[in-house]
Amino acid sequence: MKKLSIFRIFFTLAILAVAFTACDEEEEKSWGEPTIGFTIVDVEDLNAPAEVLFINNSKYGEEYRWHFPQGQIMKNNLVTNDSTSTEIQPESVFYPLPGDYEATLWVTANGEEREFKQNFTVKKPNPQITFEPAGIVYDDTVTFNVTYFQYSELQDQVTFNWDLGNGQTSNIASPQTTYNPPGEYTVGLEIFDGVETLTTSLTITVQAEIAKTLYFTNAINQSLYKKMLYSGTDLPHENMGVDLGLHALSVSVHKERIVVTVAGQNIRFANDPPPLPDGYIFTTNLSGGNRYTITTTNPDYDYRFDPFVGTVGPDGTVYWLDRFQGARRLNITEQDAEYPDPYVFDQASEGSELAAALGVASAFGWTDGAVRIVNGELWYSKHGTGKGLYRFTTEGAFIAKIDPLFDLKIRTFEVDTVNNKIYLAVNQAAGGFDPGIYVCNIDGTDIQLIDPMVDFSMQGGEGERTFVTEMVVDPDGGYLYYPFRHENDINFAGEIIGDGSLSGIKRWKIDGSEEPEFYVTGVISYGMGLDPVKR
Numbered sequence: 167m168k169k170l171s172i173f174r175i176f177f178t179l180a181i182l183a184v185a186f187t188a189c190d191e192e193e194e195k196s197w198g199e200p201t202i203g204f205t206i207v208d209v210e211d212l213n214a215p216a217e218v219l220f221i222n223n224s225k226y227g228e229e230y231r232w233h234f235p236q237g238q239i240m241k242n243n244l245v246t247n248d249s250t251s252t253e254i255q256p257e258s259v260f261y262p263l264p265g266d267y268e269a270t271l272w273v274t275a276n277g278e279e280r281e282f283k284q285n286f287t288v289k290k291p292n293p294q295i296t297f298e299p300a301g302i303v304y305d306d307t308v309t310f311n312v313t314y315f316q317y318s319e320l321q322d323q324v325t326f327n328w329d330l331g332n333g334q335t336s337n338i339a340s341p342q343t344t345y346n347p348p349g350e351y352t353v354g355l356e357i358f359d360g361v362e363t364l365t366t367s368l369t370i371t372v373q374a375e376i377a378k379t380l381y382f383t384n385a386i387n388q389s390l391y392k393k394m395l396y397s398g399t400d401l402p403h404e405n406m407g408v409d410l411g412l413h414a415l416s417v418s419v420h421k422e423r424i425v426v427t428v429a430g431q432n433i434r435f436a437n438d439p440p441p442l443p444d445g446y447i448f449t450t451n452l453s454g455g456n457r458y459t460i461t462t463t464n465p466d467y468d469y470r471f472d473p474f475v476g477t478v479g480p481d482g483t484v485y486w487l488d489r490f491q492g493a494r495r496l497n498i499t500e501q502d503a504e505y506p507d508p509y510v511f512d513q514a515s516e517g518s519e520l521a522a523a524l525g526v527a528s529a530f531g532w533t534d535g536a537v538r539i540v541n542g543e544l545w546y547s548k549h550g551t552g553k554g555l556y557r558f559t560t561e562g563a564f565i566a567k568i569d570p571l572f573d574l575k576i577r578t579f580e581v582d583t584v585n586n587k588i589y590l591a592v593n594q595a596a597g598g599f600d601p602g603i604y605v606c607n608i609d610g611t612d613i614q615l616i617d618p619m620v621d622f623s624m625q626g627g628e629g630e631r632t633f634v635t636e637m638v639v640d641p642d643g644g645y646l647y648y649p650f651r652h653e654n655d656i657n658f659a660g661e662i663i664g665d666g667s668l669s670g671i672k673r674w675k676i677d678g679s680e681e682p683e684f685y686v687t688g689v690i691s692y693g694m695g696l697d698p699v700k701r
Contacts, residue, residue, distance in 0.1 A: 200226040200275035202282045213291040214264040214315055222255040222271070224282075229274035234259045236267060264290035264315065290315045293357055295368040301376040301700045304346045311340050312355055312366070320360025329354040331370075345372040375399060376701060378640060379452075380647060381424060382686075382694035383414040385656065386666050390417070390426070390454065393671075393686060395643055403686050406454040412660070415635040416486070417695035420478040420498055425449045425460070426693065427473040427486050434626050434660065436469070445472025447484060449498060452697065460484060461496055464505040471505070475578060475635050475693075479539040479560065487534035493546060493562075510544060510562040523564050524556070525572075533630060536578035547576035549593055550630045555579060555610070570610035573597030577633040581608065584641035585676065589616070591648070593633030601633070603648060603674070603682075616646070616674050617682045623651045625660050632660070638696040645673045649691035656690055666690050 206212075207219040217240065222230070232251040237259040239248045245260045261267060270283045293314040302308055310328065328336040330343045331351035345351055354367040377394040382403075384391055390408035394401055413429040430444035443463035450457045463472050469489075476486030482498040492508030514520040514529035521528050532552025538545045543565060544558040554572045557565040577593035586608040592599050603617040619634075626632040637648040650672045655664035670687035671694070674680070 198226060200224070200273065200280070202227070202271065202273040202280045204269075204271050204282065204284065206269075206284065206286055209286050212261075212286065212288045214288045215260070215262045216288045217258045217260055218286075218288070219258045220256060220269060220271075224271070224273045227254075227273040227275050229279075230254055231272040231274075232256060233270045234267075236263075236265070237261055237269070261288045263317075264288050293355065293364050293366040295353060295355060295366060297353075297368075297370065299700075302345065302370060302372045303376055304348045304372050304374060305344050307342055307344055308370075309340055309342050310353060312357060314357060314359055314364070317360045323358070323360040325358045327356040345370075348372045348374045378643065378700055379419075379697040380638070380671070380694065381417050381419065381697065382649065382671055382689065382691045383410050383417060383426075384666075384689040384691060385412055385651075386662060386690050388412055388414075390414075390424070391689060395640065397643070403689070408450055408454040408457070413692060415692045416473075416475045416477070417636065417693040418476065418478040418484075419452075419695045419697040420482055422452055423449050423498060424452060424454075424695065425476070425478050425484055425498060427476040429472045429474050430463075430469060432469045433472075433474070433489075433632060435630055440468040440470065443467050443469050443472050445469075445488075447473050447476065447486065447496075452701075458501045460498065460500050461503045461505050467505075474534060475536045477536075477538050483560070485537050485539065485544065487537050487546075490531055490533050490551075492534075493537050493544065493558075510546065510558055511556075520564055524554070524567055535576050536636070538579065538581055540581045541583060545579070545581065547579055549575040549577045549633075553596060555588075555590075568610040570606070570613070574599055574613075577631070578635055578637060580637045580639050580646070582639045582641050582676070583608075587639075587676070589637055589639060589646050589648075591634035591637060593631040594628070601631070603634070603637075603646075605646075605676075617648075617672065619650070621653050621668075623653045623656045624658050625651070625656060627658060632692075636693045636695070638694055639676065640696060640698075641676070644676055645685075646676055647671055647673045647685065647694065647696070649694060650684070651690050651692075662690065 203223045205221045234249045237249055238245050239251055239256050240258045240260055266287050268285050272279050272281050293312050296311045298309050326337050328341050331353045332345050334343050350369055350371055352369050356365050375396050377396045380393045382391055388410050390406045391403045393403035411428045413433050414426050415429050416427040418425045427447050428445055432441045446462040447460040471488050473486045474488055478484050483495050484498050485493055485495045487493055493510035494506045494508050496503050516528035532548045533550030535547030535549045544560050547555045553575055555568045555576055573596055574592055575594040575596045576590050578591045580589045588606050590604040593601050602615055602619050604613050605616055606613040624631055634648050639646045652668035655666050655669045656662050666688045669690045671685050672682050673685040674682040
């Protein structure tokens with residue numbers, strides 16, 4: 167028995183030795199032959215000053231050594247004076263000047279050092295002509311500039327030779343000129359940057375007139391329209407062919423994008439049972455293309471959560487209200503995002519700090535009006551079962567109520583920060599004011615009637631009139647614009663019963679020198695927005 171045990175021990179050890187040898191052989195086999203090399207990111211498109219990224223493709227190296235003659239290795243995004251490194255891969259290497267360069271990597275493996283070298287070029291960027299304003303109208307002053315690679319020690323040697331395309335020339339860095347008649351002009355520049363002479367040119371278009379653009383909805387065909395606000399030429403409005411649904415209550419413009427909040431089919435009070443949600447928020451470019459949905463009402467909710475009136479802040483944040491839950495927000499770049507919870511107002515329920523700050527026992531269930539971003543603050547109105555206009559931070563902290571407006575039922579509003587005015591759409595008699603469009607000072611004082619809105623559709627019923635859901639003001643152009651939906655074109659149930667000939671977009675000259683007038687007719691509009699950039 168003892169001899170047998172010893173045999174088994176030796177047998178086991180022998181098997182283990184074979185296994186370990188096999189493992190060693192397998193490990194050595196998987197290790198493979200050392201290789202050396204690196205690639206340069208965007209090597210064909212390096213423009214000075216350049217931060218060049220080197221990707222180490224070497225394998226099985228034990229030590230690494232880099233050398234970047236005339237380069238400066240960056241660490242933690244800061245430029246150092248080092249041109250050598252022993253890291254596996256340096257963060258990046260800074261080359262301040264255009265030129266031809268060389269980078270070398272040495273890799274040590276199995277006691278042997280191998281070398282890999284690569285040449286590359288950091289190019290001088292071509293000069294680029296820029297101009298202001300972005301839109302050029304005949305006889306307007308245009309200022310030209312050029313961006314070019316600057317040798318800091320040679321700036322006193324730089325010369326400019328401009329051909330402004332209208333028979334004028336200049337040898338200063340930023341010339342100014344005017345153009346007449348309208349048309350295309352080619353501006354040329356010959357620049358000596360202290361090292362060499364470079365040339366560039368740019369074709370500009372000088373227009374007879376450029377204008378801001380008014381965007382508005384039309385419930386008749388449930389499409390989006392636009393109209394250029396020319397001062398001298400009145401062109402017809404255009405159908406953009408953007409499908410909106412019936413109740414697109416809000417339209418906003420942010421840079422090159424249009425944002426529309428769609429409340430869905432049902433915006434009237436319904437309780438037994440409440441209708442399912444069908445609202446959403448979408449965006450297109452200024453031509454109506456590149457459409458995508460930002461968010462859709464959570465299907466677990468009901469119609470009261472659908473997005474009603476919204477706006478877009480300067481940073482691209484979309485803010486919106488529903489029936490009475492409070493303000494929500496998402497960034498304009500979000501696509502098919504989860505429907506967020508409200509974060510402003512929180513219903514100011516009985517005994518809450520917000521209710522106390524408002525001076526009421528409870529504001530629970532107060533119907534939402536409109537939301538706007540004013541001087542970096544979020545302004546928020548209530549109507550129907552609610553009242554007043556309130557100021558919050560964009561993060562949702564209560565600032566103050568506007569006392570003179572506290573008792574008004576404010577369906578929507580617009581703030582003119584140039585002339586320090588607020589324009590109000592009051593949709594229900596309260597506080598001594600009948601329904602209509604009003605103007606007051608930015609602190610709420612001196613409330614004056616603009617338009618009593620006679621024969622306006624009372625869609626929604628006495629306690630929750632849909633009324634005017636959006637207005638826009640153009641301080642430079644001098645007008646307030648707002649939709650007018652006639653009661654013979656659309657009834658209290660939101661049913662279209664006319665051809666729109668009695669409805670349209672009205673405007674009022676903000677200096678008070680003219681009575682309100684129709685600017686566009688034949689459309690039944692809810693939401694509207696203004697692109698303030700002249701195009």
